[in-house]
Amino acid sequence: MRISKSLEEYIKTMYVLQNQKGEIRVTDIAQKMQCTKAGVNKAIKLLAENGLVNYEVYGKIELTDEGTKTARKVLEAYDIVYLFLTELLEIETEEAKIEAEKIKKSMEDHTLNKLAKYVQNTLGIQGLKCDYDINNERCLDCGRRKKSIHF
Structure with missing residues (x-):
């Protein structure tokens, strides 16, 4: 599975946040990447469609095993x-x-x-x-x- 370089940066940021803070939040991703929450939500949706993250709207975001490997x-x-x-x-x-x-x-x-x-x-x-x-x-x-x- 290939994802764009842009999505690679999102997955990397999520991995770093998960390791630093123990959780992944849209707000933290947006701050770290200097982008909008809407952009983060769009990226999360695409990553979920590729099996790299699991998430609930306004809830928990988790990297899958494949997401962790990619990061x-x-x-x-x-x-x-x-x-x-x-x-x-x-x-x-x-x-x-x-x-x-x-x-x-x-x-x-x-x-x-x-x-x-x-x-x-x-x-x-x-x-x-x-x-x-x-x-x-x-x-x-x-x-x-x-x-x-x-x-």
């Missing part, structure tokens, strides 16, 4: 680009955060997979025998960088 994929994609910018190109942290968000939104999965393999190999992540694929979580347990940064 993690979006966050991992950001991390890969961020590591490339900070560790390999030595771009300052704040600038890299902004640039990573822009770049991630425009990358296709096959390109991101190649970048991930390059970053992992260049930064010394060990045991990359999983045939990394952004759509498969196997890489999360492959190995860890020698430094303190983790995917």
Whole structure:
């Protein structure tokens, strides 16, 4: 299932809010994404139609298992680009955060997979025998960088 880059940002925001606050509310999503509640409600409806969230009108919003998996994929994609910018190109942290968000939104999965393999190999992540694929979580347990940064 493919969703738009815009919907990916909504699902990522919901995941972050759920982890930070223990709940997902339309008001919080709107504030964090700097958009209207009407826009959030439209996105939630589309995400529900794709099986990524469960929600009740004026009630509880929950990520489904598939929604959680999708959100993690979006966050991992950001991390890969961020590591490339900070560790390999030595771009300052704040600038890299902004640039990573822009770049991630425009990358296709096959390109991101190649970048991930390059970053992992260049930064010394060990045991990359999983045939990394952004759509498969196997890489999360492959190995860890020698430094303190983790995917």
